[in-house]
Amino acid sequence: NRQILLASRPAGEPTVDNFKLVETPVPELQDGQVLVRHHYLSLDPYMRGRMNEGKSYAQPQPLGEVMIGGTVGEVVQSRNPNFQVGDKVVGMGGWQEYAVVDAHQRGVLQKVDTTHIPLSAYLGAVGMPGVTAWYGLVKIIEPKAGETVVVSAASGAVGGVVGQLAKVRGCRAVGIAGGPDKCRYVVEELGFDACIDYKQHRDVRSLASALKEACPDGIDGYFENVGGMMLDAVLLRMNAFARIALCGMISGYNGEPIPLQNPQLLLVNRVKLQGFIVSEHMDVWPEALKELGTLVATGKLKYRESIAQGIESAPEAFIGLLKGRNFGKQLVKLI
Ligand code: NDP
Numbered sequence: 053n054r055q056i057l058l059a060s061r062p063a064g065e066p067t068v069d070n071f072k073l074v075e076t077p078v079p080e081l082q083d084g085q086v087l088v089r090h091h092y093l094s095l096d097p098y099m100r101g102r103m104n105e106g107k108s109y110a111q112p113q114p115l116g117e118v119m120i121g122g123t124v125g126e127v128v129q130s131r132n133p134n135f136q137v138g139d140k141v142v143g144m145g146g147w148q149e150y151a152v153v154d155a156h157q158r159g160v161l162q163k164v165d166t167t168h169i170p171l172s173a174y175l176g177a178v179g180m181p182g183v184t185a186w187y188g189l190v191k192i193i194e195p196k197a198g199e200t201v202v203v204s205a206a207s208g209a210v211g212g213v214v215g216q217l218a219k220v221r222g223c224r225a226v227g228i229a230g231g232p233d234k235c236r237y238v239v240e241e242l243g244f245d246a247c248i249d250y251k252q253h254r255d256v257r258s259l260a261s262a263l264k265e266a267c268p269d270g271i272d273g274y275f276e277n278v279g280g281m282m283l284d285a286v287l288l289r290m291n292a293f294a295r296i297a298l299c300g301m302i303s304g305y306n307g308e309p310i311p312l313q314n315p316q317l318l319l320v321n322r323v324k325l326q327g328f329i330v331s332e333h334m335d336v337w338p339e340a341l342k343e344l345g346t347l348v349a350t351g352k353l354k355y356r357e358s359i360a361q362g363i364e365s366a367p368e369a370f371i372g373l374l375k376g377r378n379f380g381k382q383l384v385k386l387i
Pocket of ligand 1: 096097098180181184205206207208209210211228229230231234277278298299300301302303304328329330331373374375376377378379380381382
C-alpha cells in the first residue's frame with residue numbers, strides 16, 4: 053500500500069519535500085472493518101490549511117501520518133455485514149492506495165450508486181465541493197430570479213457549480229477566472245452569461261470596470277473563493293442589501309496578506325457577509341446532494357476534471373492546485 057505522509061510543515065508555498073512516499077503492508081481486517089481500494093483521491097485547497105501548525109477550524113494534520121483527503125473506491129474485503137465486496141464507496145481514506153476503514157462508525161463510509169453518476173463525481177459536483185456551492189448559494193446568498201450572482205475561481209470544482217445553480221434559479225451568472233481558456237469554458241460549456249479574466253486586469257479599478265460591463269444591473273450575490281483584488285472590485289459594484297458567501301480565500305493560503313481597500317462599502321450597501329464551513333452543515337447535505345445528483349445524472353450540471361496519474365503525482369498536483377494549474381476538479385487516479 054503506497055501512502056503519502058506529511059513530512060514537514062511548509063513555510064509559505066508547499067514543496068514536494070513537505071511530503072514523503074512510503075510503502076506499508078495492508079493490515080489484517082478486524083471485525084467491522086472493510087478494505088477499500090481507492091480509485092480516485094480528491095485534492096482540495098483546505099489541505100493547505102491542515103499542513104500548518106496552530107489552531108484553525110480543524111485540527112492540523114499530524115506530521116508523519118497519511119495526508120487526509122476524500123476518496124472514492126471499491127470494497128475489496130469486508131468483515132462488516134453492511135458492506136459487500138464490489139460496493140462503490142466514498143470516504144476520507146487519505147493519500148494512499150488502500151484504506152482499512154472502521155465502517156461500523158456512522159458516516160465514515162457511504163455507498164454510492166454509479167448507474168447514472170460516474171464514481172469520480174462523488175468527489176466533485178455530487179460531493180463536498182458541490183454541496184459547498186449549494187450551501188453558499190442557496191442558504192447564504194438566497195438568490196431570487198433576475199438577480200446577478202458573481203463567483204470567483206469560476207471554472208473550479210465549487211465555482212462551476214455555483215454559476216450553474218444560479219442559472220437554474222433564473223439569475224444572471226458571472227464568473228471570474230484566470231486565463232482565456234478557463235473563461236471560454238465557463239461561458240460556452242457551463243452556460244454562465246459572462247466571465248472575466250482577472251489576469252487581464254492589473255488593479256481594482258480596471259477589474260471593477262469589467263464587472264460593470266458584465267453586470268449592468270449591479271451585483272446582488274457574490275460567492276467568494278479567492279479574496280484580494282476580486283473582493284475589492286466586487287464591493288465597488290454591489291447593490292444595496294447584497295449578500296456575500298465567504299467560502300474561501302485561496303489567494304492567502306500560503307500566508308500572503310489579503311488587504312481590503314474599501315470595507316466601508318459593506319456598511320454603505322448594507323451587505324450581509326457570512327463565512328461558512330460545509331462540514332458543519334450536514335443537515336443540508338441530503339437535500340443538496342439530491343438536487344446535484346439529479347442535475348448531473350440528467351446532464352444539466354456540467355463539470356470538468358484535471359486528473360493526475362498515480363499516488364506519486366499527488367504532491368505536485370496539489371502544489372499546482374494552489375497555483376491555478378488545475379482546470380476543474382483536481383483528482384488523482386489510482387487505478
Ligand atoms: P478549484 O477547483 O477552484 O481550484 C482552485 C482555483 O483557485 C485555481 O484553479 C485557481 O483558479 C484559483 N487560485 C489558486 N490560487 C490563486 C491565487 N493565488 N489567486 C487567485 N486565484 C487562485 O478549488 P475548489 O473549487 O475545490 O475550491 C474553491 C474555493 O472553495 C477554495 O477557496 C476552497 O478553499 C473553498 N472551499 C471552501 C469550503 C468551505 O466549507 N468553506 C469547502 C470547499 C472548498 P484560476 O486559475 O481561475 O485563478
